[in-house]
Amino acid sequence: MKTTELPRWASGVVLPLLNLFSALLVAAGVIVLLGESPLESLQILIESAVLNPEGLGYTLFYASTFIFTGLSVSIAMKAGLFNIGSEGQLYIGGLGLTLVMLSCDQMLPGFLLIPAAMAGAAAFGALWAWLPGYLQAKRGSHIVVTTIMFNYIASTLMNFIIVKYMIPEGQLNPASRAFAEAGAMPRLASFLPQLGDTPLNVSFLLAIAALIVYGVVVWRTSWGYSLRATGLNQNAAHYAGVRISRMIIVAMLISGALAGLGAVNSIMGSTHYLSLNFPAGAGFIGIAIALMGRQHPVGIFFSAVLFGALIQGGLDLSVMKSNIPQETFVFIQGLIILFCGAMENLYAPAILAFLNRRKG
Numbered sequence: 001m002k003t004t005e006l007p008r009w010a011s012g013v014v015l016p017l018l019n020l021f022s023a024l025l026v027a028a029g030v031i032v033l034l035g036e037s038p039l040e041s042l043q044i045l046i047e048s049a050v051l052n053p054e055g056l057g058y059t060l061f062y063a064s065t066f067i068f069t070g071l072s073v074s075i076a077m078k079a080g081l082f083n084i085g086s087e088g089q090l091y092i093g094g095l096g097l098t099l100v101m102l103s104c105d106q107m108l109p110g111f112l113l114i115p116a117a118m119a120g121a122a123a124f125g126a127l128w129a130w131l132p133g134y135l136q137a138k139r140g141s142h143i144v145v146t147t148i149m150f151n152y153i154a155s156t157l158m159n160f161i162i163v164k165y166m167i168p169e170g171q172l173n174p175a176s177r178a179f180a181e182a183g184a185m186p187r188l189a190s191f192l193p194q195l196g197d198t199p200l201n202v203s204f205l206l207a208i209a210a211l212i213v214y215g216v217v218v219w220r221t222s223w224g225y226s227l228r229a230t231g232l233n234q235n236a237a238h239y240a241g242v243r244i245s246r247m248i249i250v251a252m253l254i255s256g257a258l259a260g261l262g263a264v265n266s267i268m269g270s271t272h273y274l275s276l277n278f279p280a281g282a283g284f285i286g287i288a289i290a291l292m293g294r295q296h297p298v299g300i301f302f303s304a305v306l307f308g309a310l311i312q313g314g315l316d317l318s319v320m321k322s323n324i325p326q327e328t329f330v331f332i333q334g335l336i337i338l339f340c341g342a343m344e345n346l347y348a349p350a351i352l353a354f355l356n357r358r359k360g
Contacts, residue, residue, distance in 0.1 A: 069259055
C-alpha cells in the first residue's frame with residue numbers, strides 16, 4: 001500500500017533541512033555574484049557566531065527573543081490561526097514592562113520588580129492580541145489582516161507615547177529614562193566568564209522553560225488536544241465539545257503574552273530602557289522560526305539559534321567582507337521563509353515517491 005503522508009521524521013527533520021539547504025544554496029549564488037567565496041563566508045559566519053564563545057553569547061542572546069516570538073506564532077498556528085502580529089504585541093509588551101519599571105523601580109526590590117515587569121509585558125502583549133482574536137472569533141474578521149494592521153497601529157502608538165511622554169527633559173534620544181539597577185536581568189557571564197561582555201542573561205533560561213511548558217501543554221494535556229483539534233478541523237472539534245470562539249480568543253491571548261515576554265530579554269537584559277523601534281523585526285522572524293521549526297519545541301529552539309547566528313555572524317561578516325552588505329542576511333531570512341513557507345512541499349512529492357519505491 002502506497003504511503004500518502006510523510007512520516008514524522010521526514011516532515012519534521014528531512015524536509016526542513018532540505019528547505020534550509022535550498023535557501024543557503026540560493027544565498028551562496030548571491031554571494032558569488034557579490035564577488036566573494038561562499039565557503040569562506042560560511043566559515044567566517046560559523047566561527048563568529050558559534051565557535052567563538054563571545055559570539056555564541058550574542059547568538060543565544062538574539063535567540064532568546066526569537067524563541068518567545070516563535071512560540072507566539074506557533075501556539076496560534078496550533079489553533080489554525082496565522083498570527084502576523086507578534087511584532088506589535090512585542091512592542092506593546094515592552095510598553096507594559098516599562099510602565100511597571102518607571103512606576104516601581106525606585107520602590108520594589110529586584111526579586112519583586114522583575115516578576116512584576118514580566119507580568120506587565122505579558123499582560124500588555126495579551127491585551128494587544130485579544131482584539132484581533134475577538135474579531136476573528138465573534139465577527140469573522142480574518143486574523144491575518146487584523147494582526148498586520150495592529151502592527152502598524154502599535155508602531156504609530158508607541159512612537160507617539162515615547163516621543164510625547166517618555167523622553168526625559170533635556171534628552172534627544174527617543175527613549176525612556178534608564179531603569180534602576182534592581183530591574184536588570186542577571187547576566188549569565190557572571191557564571192560563565194568565557195562569554196565575555198555579552199548581554200546573554202537569565203531570559204535565555206526562561207525561554208528554555210517556556211519551550212518545555214509549551215511542549216507539555218500542547219501535547220500532554222486535554223486543553224492542548226482541544227487546541228490541536230481546533231487547528232486541524234474546527235467542525236470536528238465543535239462536535240467534540242470544544243467552544244471554538246473561546247479557544248480562538250484564549251490561544252490569541254497566550255500568543256500575545258508570549259510575544260510580550262520577548263521584550264524582557266532586549267529591554268531588561270540589555271538596554272535597560274524603552275527605545276523607539278526596539279523589536280527590530282523580531283516578531284516577523286518568529287514567523288519564520290515557527291514555520292521552519294514545525295511548531296515543535298526542539299525545532300523552534302534550533303531555528304531560533306540559526307537566526308541568531310545569522311544576525312551575529314552577518315554583522316561580523318559584513319565588517320570583514322565589505323562586498324557583502326548586512327542586508328544580505330535579511331535576504332537570507334526571506335529565502336528561509338520562502339522555502340519553509342510558500343514552498344514548504346517543494347520536496348515532499350519526491351520524498352514520498354522515494355519512500356514508496358523502497359516499500360515496493
